[in-house]
Amino acid sequence: xxxxxxxxLLGDSMRLRMLRLLSREKLNVSELxxxxxxxQSGISRHLRLLRDAGxxxxxxxxxxxxxxxxxxxxxxxxxxxxxxxxxQLEQLEQARQDDARLQEVxxxxxxxxxxxxxxxxxxxxxxxxxxxxxxxxLPKYTVAxxxxxxxxxxxxxxxxxxxxxxxxxxQAALKHAKHLAQKKNVKNISWKHGVLEQLPIESExxxxxxxxxxxxxLTDPAIGLREAYRILKPSGMLIQEELRTHQExxxxxxxxxxxxxxxxxxxxxxxxxxxxxxxEIEVGSKRKGDxxxxxIGCGRKEKVIAGSRRDxxxxxxxx
Numbered sequence: 001x002x003x004x005x006x007x008x009l010l011g012d013s014m015r016l017r018m019l020r021l022l023s024r025e026k027l028n029v030s031e032l033x034x035x036x037x038x039x040q041s042g043i044s045r046h047l048r049l050l051r052d053a054g055x056x057x058x059x060x061x062x063x064x065x066x067x068x069x070x071x072x073x074x075x076x077x078x079x080x081x082x083x084x085x086x087x088q089l090e091q092l093e094q095a096r097q098d099d100a101r102l103q104e105v106x107x108x109x110x111x112x113x114x115x116x117x118x119x120x121x122x123x124x125x126x127x128x129x130x131x132x133x134x135x136x137x138l139p140k141y142t143v144a145x146x147x148x149x150x151x152x153x154x155x156x157x158x159x160x161x162x163x164x165x166x167x168x169x170x171q172a173a174l175k176h177a178k179h180l181a182q183k184k185n186v187k188n189i190s191w192k193h194g195v196l197e198q199l200p201i202e203s204e205x206x207x208x209x210x211x212x213x214x215x216x217x218l219t220d221p222a223i224g225l226r227e228a229y230r231i232l233k234p235s236g237m238l239i240q241e242e243l244r245t246h247q248e249x250x251x252x253x254x255x256x257x258x259x260x261x262x263x264x265x266x267x268x269x270x271x272x273x274x275x276x277x278x279x280e281i282e283v284g285s286k287r288k289g290d291x292x293x294x295x296i297g298c299g300r301k302e303k304v305i306a307g308s309r310r311d312x313x314x315x316x317x318x319x
Contacts, residue, residue: 006078009053010085013092014038015046020089021102022056023069032067035101054078097250103290110287128156135160141207144231146196146224147214151177155186157210164189165201196224201231211240215270216259225274234303238276241284242267244293264295271299278302 010016014036021027021035032043047067050056055078057070071082089095140162145154148166150173158164158181166189168174174191181189194200196211196218209228215221228238243261251257262270264281271279276299284296 006053009049009055012046014042015050016089017092017094017098018043018046019050019055019069019085020092020095021098022067023071023086023089025102025106026059026061026066026068027102027105028064028066031105035098035105097248097254100248100250100291103287104292107285107287107290132156132159142205143208143210144199144201144206144228145210145212146199146228147211147217148177148191149173151180151189153210153212154189155181155184158186158189161188161208165192165206166190167192167194167196167199167201169193169195196227199227199231203230204233206231207233207236209236209238211238213241213243215240215242215267216257216261217255219258221259221270222273225270225276229274229276229301232301234301236301238271238299238301240267240297242295242297244283244295246291246293248291261292262295267295267297271297274299275302276300 017036018032021032027035029040029043029047032038032047033040036043047056047058051058051067054074055069056067058065058067060066071079074082092098135156138160140160142163143157143161143165145157145164145166148154148168149170151166154164154166154177166174166177168177171193174193178191181187181191192200196214197220209232211224211228215224218224225238232238245261245263247260249260251260267281268279278300279297280299281295281297283293285294
């Protein structure tokens with residue numbers, strides 16, 4: 001490759017971002033698609049150009065094609081310019097958010113038994129399959145999935161729930177969710193358009209409320225929690241997943257987040273303020289180098305018995 005072709009190749013910001021990540025970790029097309037939010041065809045085209053130029057190597061592991069940057073195997077003078085290029089890659093505007101998304105991919109690998117130490121050794125091992133199996137142990141509850149998005153969690157819950165009421169403020173997300181449910185022939189879901197601060201659900205009508213990473217998208221999380229409490233039947237349970245406080249400011253512009261996560265004590269206080277009892281909060285997932293630590297928690301709507309005190313057992317696990 002002559003100099004003009006090389007510099008033309010490196011003149012694309014997406015290819016530069018890909019080179020930066022692939023110099024750190026071997027990734028497949030699916031993982032790169034998730035990180036960059038680009039169609040698979042576009043990712044494949046960029047990889048082909050970089051591979052043909054000798055800048056990206058391809059190898060097969062466990063049925064997947066993984067791509068990486070290996071400077072020691074460069075030819076055509078690329079070895080001499082790589083140190084300079086590598087230094088410039090660290091100045092890319094999207095470097096921080098790319099790093100955060102890379103850590104999420106690595107966390108998903110580990111949680112799905114696909115980290116480098118186990119790739120290809122135990123085919124079929126899956127946390128998703130075990131989660132579905134555990135669903136057999138659960139009663140046939142009526143569940144509200146608040147902030148359901150495109151419905152992936154909703155469909156999993158529908159496997160064991162008597163009925164799921166799924167609420168989201170995005171018509172586009174609900175359209176996608178309904179299409180997915182229809183495709184999978186799932187019929188025990190009621191889809192509702194609405195906001196979490198004013199839920200289109202009757203009071204004391206569900207046994208379980210799910211809130212999966214939605215509080216940080218609310219201007220006033222306390223209102224959303226009070227609404228969750230309102231729709232729960234006495235003795236019903238709120239189950240939530242949230243992000244611990246982080247410093248990734250880019251999520252406000254890219255994802256519309258209103259708040260950069262919560263400290264466990266803050267979440268506990270919010271739940272307590274919404275009258276929940278038997279509160280538990282703990283770390284559900286974390287990975288070294290990943291800026292996003294996932295908190296999980298629960299709280300109950302206490303069943304009031306005449307003459308009893310509503311003390312509750314407010315507990316926080318050491319985090």
